[in-house]
Amino acid sequence: MKIAVIGTGYVGLVTGTCLAETGNDVICVDINQQKVEMLRNGESPIYEPGLQTLLHRNIAEGRLNFTSNLAEAVKEAAVIFLALPTPPGGDGSADLSYVLGASRDIALITSSYKVIVTKSTVPVGTADKVKAMFEQYSDIQVAVVSNPEFLREGVAIEDFMKPDRIVIGTTDDRAKKILTELYTPYVRQGNPIIFMDERSSELTKYAANSFLATKISFMNEVANLCEKVGANVDMVRLGIGADERIGKRFLFSGIGYGGSCFPKDVQALAKSAQENEYDFKILNSVMEVNALQKTVLVDKIKKYYDGELSGKTFALWGLAFKPETDDIREAPALEIIEALLQHGANVVAYDPEAMANVKDLLGDKVAFADNQYDALRGADALLILTEWSVFRNPDFVKVGALLKSKVIFDGRNLFGLEQMVEHGFYYNSVGRKAISELKIESAL
Ligand code: UDX
Numbered sequence: 001m002k003i004a005v006i007g008t009g010y011v012g013l014v015t016g017t018c019l020a021e022t023g024n025d026v027i028c029v030d031i032n033q034q035k036v037e038m039l040r041n042g043e044s045p046i047y048e049p050g051l052q053t054l055l056h057r058n059i060a061e062g063r064l065n066f067t068s069n070l071a072e073a074v075k076e077a078a079v080i081f082l083a084l085p086t087p088p089g090g091d092g093s094a095d096l097s098y099v100l101g102a103s104r105d106i107a108l109i110t111s112s113y114k115v116i117v118t119k120s121t122v123p124v125g126t127a128d129k130v131k132a133m134f135e136q137y138s139d140i141q142v143a144v145v146s147n148p149e150f151l152r153e154g155v156a157i158e159d160f161m162k163p164d165r166i167v168i169g170t171t172d173d174r175a176k177k178i179l180t181e182l183y184t185p186y187v188r189q190g191n192p193i194i195f196m197d198e199r200s201s202e203l204t205k206y207a208a209n210s211f212l213a214t215k216i217s218f219m220n221e222v223a224n225l226c227e228k229v230g231a232n233v234d235m236v237r238l239g240i241g242a243d244e245r246i247g248k249r250f251l252f253s254g255i256g257y258g259g260s261c262f263p264k265d266v267q268a269l270a271k272s273a274q275e276n277e278y279d280f281k282i283l284n285s286v287m288e289v290n291a292l293q294k295t296v297l298v299d300k301i302k303k304y305y306d307g308e309l310s311g312k313t314f315a316l317w318g319l320a321f322k323p324e325t326d327d328i329r330e331a332p333a334l335e336i337i338e339a340l341l342q343h344g345a346n347v348v349a350y351d352p353e354a355m356a357n358v359k360d361l362l363g364d365k366v367a368f369a370d371n372q373y374d375a376l377r378g379a380d381a382l383l384i385l386t387e388w389s390v391f392r393n394p395d396f397v398k399v400g401a402l403l404k405s406k407v408i409f410d411g412r413n414l415f416g417l418e419q420m421v422e423h424g425f426y427y428n429s430v431g432r433k434a435i436s437e438l439k440i441e442s443a444l
Contacts, residue, residue, distance in 0.1 A: 004077035012083030018160040020058035022185040027073040039066040047326040050157040083119040092271040107137035115175045127198035143175035148205030154324030166193045169201020209265040217289040223253035223431025233431025255411035256293035258321035258330035298339040310344030315379035318386025320354035333385040350375040376402035387412040396423040
């Protein structure tokens with residue numbers, strides 16, 4: 001099938017590449033000529049496991065092409081995916097100017113029936129606005145479909161190739177048939193393609209992300225309470241997660257959710273509810289809890305040092321908002337760094353992939369280390385901010401020897417409490433007792 005993908009950001013690039021991988025003829029469009037050149041040479045602008053290999057293969061085999069010429073891409077395509085940014089506007093609602101601008105441009109050059117698919121996360125009612133653009137600027141009949149993506153960064157290729165479900169919002173039978181044919185190779189294992197109307201589909205994406213963000217904020221509050229009452233959030237998580245109605249996944253407390261989706265989508269859904277005269281109370285709490293959770297680690301650090309952080313050096317392991325990505329959008333690490341710097345502390349950071357992005361943002365306000373151990377040399381404490389696998393089982397003797405004092409603040413609960421007692425660290429994590437308290441208890 002001939003496919004055009006408009007926008008080669010994270011979603012567009014993964015979508016285009018994975019659609020080529022099952023044999024479709026895909027052309028991706030971006031206005032950034034430099035990016036197009038880079039992609040033509042098979043260079044991925046983002047770090048995403050597996051993407052580079054698929055890019056190379058599909059470009060080499062002629063199924064994946066890149067252009068900055070919209071007309072060239074649109075002319076022959078049966079399906080056109082809109083994968084354009086929808087950044088939060090000044091009032092928190094999603095800015096649709098890219099999506100609607102591209103719709104108008106496509107409408108002006110379309111000469112035959114096409115399926116126009118919005119992949120971008122867009123507020124309820126956007127499909128109607130896109131339809132209106134086509135009605136205004138073209139006489140050709142097209143189907144406008146909502147087909148949200150549920151990709152997770154770091155495992156996006158796997159998620160695209162084997163999705164839990166595919167949601168398609170359209171009432172156009174021709175479009176349903178075309179998209180069923182396109183997506184069938186991805187659901188061979190039996191996962192569903194769920195058809196619905198456009199508005200329900202648009203809302204599904206926001207509801208999914210907001211529900212997941214709610215799960216995280218809920219667990220972060222449980223963790224905070226665990227600390228107050230002397231419980232262990234790891235145990236509570238296992239205890240509740242074994243109930244299938246709750247489920248094991250997405251129950252990890254930490255330093256708050258970040259990334260390009262959750263913060264933006266929860267805010268946009270709350271805003272959209274408000275515009276429709278509905279006060280979505282839970283979402284306001286989810287956002288409030290998340291903002292507070294990003295401050296808990298620094299509060300603990302301040303308490304430990306009696307408020308005196310000036311001149312102290314903190315080694316940071318992890319900057320990305322989650323492992324297996326170089327993405328630092330809304331990363332809790334950024335707020336933690338700002339707070340430490342404001343208190344006059346020094347920061348030395350190491351992240352396997354995200355250091356270049358932080359350097360672009362913060363310049364020399366932060367020092368960067370070549371590897372995780374170099375970051376520790378002479379630091380007062382280690383802070384763990386992203387749960388990269390490489391941090392999970394370090395050489396604790398080396399860690400203890402390199403740090404000025406054996407102190408770890410862990411925002412991702414990577415280590416066992418007994419393990420930390422054994423290695424003689426002061427260890428403060430999320431929703432669990434700090435190690436010094438455990439030591440006192442065992443001495444009694
Ligand atoms: C998310 C959705 O999962 C995906 O379906 C959607 O398409 C895009 O948004 P992503 O932003 O890549 O994907 O990351 P995800 O793995 O969902 O994590 C989001 C944030 O939640 C991260 O900051 C992560 O650290 C945090 N998180 C996740 C927790 O704090 N606890 C958890 O148990 C899970």
